[in-house]
Amino acid sequence: MADMQRVIYFTQRPHGMVTRDAFEIREESMPRLSGDKDVLVETVYASVDPYMRGRLSSGKSYTAPFEVGKPMTGAMVGRVVDGGRTALQSGEWVFGSWSWSEYAVLPETALRRLDPSLPPTTALHVLGLTGLTAYVGLTKFGRPQAAERLVVSAAAGSVGSLAVQIGRLLGLTVYGIAGGEDKCRWIEHQLGAEKAFNYQAPDFADALARGLDSGVDIYFDNVGGTVTDEVMRHLNPHARIVICGQIALYNQAQPTQSRPLFSDLLVSRAEATGFIVGEHQEEFPKALKRLQSWYRLGQLKVEESIVVGFDQWIDAFLGLFSGANRGKAIVQVKDA
Template sequence: MTQVKQITFAARPSGLPDASIFRIEEVALPDAKEGELRLRGLFYSVDPYMRGRMNDAKSYVPPFQVGQALEGGVVAEVISSRATGFEPGDVVLGPYLPWRTEMTVPATAVQKIDASIAPPSYYLGVLGMTGLTAYIGLMDIGKPKPGETVVVSGAAGAVGSVVGQIAKHLGCRAVGIAGSDEKGKLLTETFGFDAAINYNEPGLDDRLSTACPNGVDIYFDNVGGEVSDAVMKQLNFFARVPLCGQISMYNATKPPTGPRWQGLMVTRSILMQGFIIRNYAARFREGIEFLAPLVKAGKIKSEETVAEGFEKLPEALLGLFSGKNKGKMIVKA
């Protein structure tokens, strides 16, 4: 057996996590059995949903187990193969692989990726779960039509930045909400949003009205909280609200209170629907076939915040909750 580094989940947090819940240690890596692959991690994804897995609560994906490796999306290289169809040097993607420098996994846990379309790390972002989340949420629930106004919260993040670009590609007006003027500049100058709003500046209601003179037809909600409270006031009749995330509340120690919007939803015939991307596995190919040509042609751009070094994984994950990422947060081994 070989000794490899592992990021271990050391304790469940209460409220905002800190570095004490992680432990970096060496563990024995078993030899690959028939049907298994030995992999070397190249790029590791850190995602907001991981905060929910730190709680010992029933959800759409099992919680992390204390004393075990954390796991997430990993792009890896095949070191050795005991499975048909895989050879050393192949680059693969696994959505739920352990946070280890090397790992032994069933071949069914990964799929090969085509690095000729885009850099391998893109398969953790715009050509991976985040891009598919943007596509499915906007197209399936938002149902955009040319000329409509699409507002995106968390717009400078991995999902939000793709939502706005798809909206623009489909002929919509895209308005992004982010946490700084720097991120706002990124939205308009790099991703092609029509307008950007810094939610940390005063007068959010007035600035939303100015940016959305015809109201809001689709609100892609990644954030929740006070930002969403402000957007809800601007929703048009028959508006659609894809609920993707509520990162403003992930570290709350008790349920927050706020406006109740059910009355508004009734009187304006608003559709609000939450969704989990793993429930749409049958449509992943459709999403990739939509996104890949646009990415390859440079019509949908991807921004990455890349931390160097396997040991940076805990720091990168914690950075999501203070908005340190622009676009997709990735750790390069």
Template sequence: MNKTTQQEIHLANRPVGLPTMTAFDFVEKAIPVLEENEVLVRTLYLSVDPYMRGRMIDAKSYIPPFQLNEVITGGAVGEVIDSKSDAFKRGDVVTGNLNWAEYTAASDKAIRKIDPTLAPITTHLGILGMPGLTAYFGLLDIGKPQKGETVVVSGAAGAVGSVVGQIAKLKGARVVGIAGTDEKIDYLISELGFDAAVNYKKDSFADDLKEALPNGVDVYFDNVGGVVTDAVFTHLNKFARIPLCGAISSYNNESKEVGPRPQSAMIKTSALMKGFTVGDYTADFNTAATDLGTWLSEGKLKYEETIVEGFEHIPDAFLGLFKGTNLGKMLVKIADPEVAVL
């Protein structure tokens, strides 16, 4: 490796409303020098995810906020270029929470090796990674779908929602997806096998949703919040379960939302709504990863990826999440492998 400097992306300010490019600062820095038990990882793919918007706010949450004028971090897959750890060698393919940078000096405890012969390496940022695990635990531990029940998924064509719907089908449920374009509606039904899907951007959304739910809603996996969730709540069945995964509709609001209050609907139906993050289930990751990997290898799960190419386009890909430009997992390809064999 002849390079001595690299590009990083820092958080330049704390945006109000939908972030713009001014929130991101491209900085040239020296490629880090390794300390003991560290490895130098060259980034191949970066994941951009909606939860990152919350980390741009200086507020208490389940994960610390990004710091101003410091590098942004997120899920990534990369190759080991150099190592001062007995656990990793040059050419290993790894995944972990890495810098929005061309290279990261990572602790050997912060990354894990992946086998690129078992599945494409990008799946470890999607269906076999955080989104797949989130879908698995939220649906099966909180939603507990039973055969013949109706499961509704908002954000159904995204990285999490698309897996939720497919697992629900594996469990024998009737699955209804909610998405924002007719192309995504067609994908959910024709490719993923959803029983019905509804476009929430159409004026007929409320009527279309009612038509798709002749037997009401037993499980609502909520990735969106806002008016979509308000509409679904009018169809809750007795003892409905609501895994609360995301609220992307409000992440860029400049003021607090005021909408229909959920208490009345939940009391009347004895419904359960529980918020969660995938970090709640770290002790069971291996079990979930094994199930997801088995279903994927058996052809029972499908996935899509929207891949934006180029380090300079990381902010574009991130902002695209809030415009719904992605089908499935949104990723950024940073580089082809230099030494790893894929």
């Protein structure tokens, strides 16, 4: 094993659109086991997620901002290189949260051994926080009733594509919104949405109004901005809006103004709730059981957008905001 490894540092807060200038790759010495409970892992798969953009800013957010001058951190799937005196064996797959680095030393308690009967990357999406976010958001805050109409924005994204499918499995009629005709056809044909609307199309607002002429009972919102402005015109009475993300706004130096959405809520006696899944851990066991069961039965399609190589890590993160991805963005840092 090498003496040195690469680590990605956060070096400068972005103002507006985040660029490579926010990051720096540094070489540093390999971390070493220092206590009885320590484990050395190599990073095989790294998750890059839109919420991380919020942590790059110093403003009020739901997670603490990343510290300038410290390594980036995130959810990872790795392999044990040296289990030390712990119960973990070399070669075992583990899940955890650590630095954007090739290797990391963590206490055994910070690692979760993965079920070898499942593909390891599922811990980063359908059977991880992504799947939990879609399931808990939709069930706890959407409170779906049989045969209701669900609209999902960023429906080709990691959380959105699962929200579409979970909605369908729960018996809802599901509409997706995404950027581009290809994504829309994929959402209809592969994810089973009733219809998908391309927000880049010039007639988006009209197409949405026609398609949603029976109204919206649940809106699972990942994007905010003008897409949300349009969806909010079509609420049914007592609709529920699940605010999961507002990716359209994350990179704006000056947020765009919005229609008066509280008027929509009043007129429709509707409810909008922002949530982060980490605050609802009591829901996790039941949610994971259900997600696993659906996944094993082949009822949840998962699209992975995997880029290979440590060098691609920063670009994979930046790509989240260009709308190019479909499904879950993952960096494969080492050979699996």
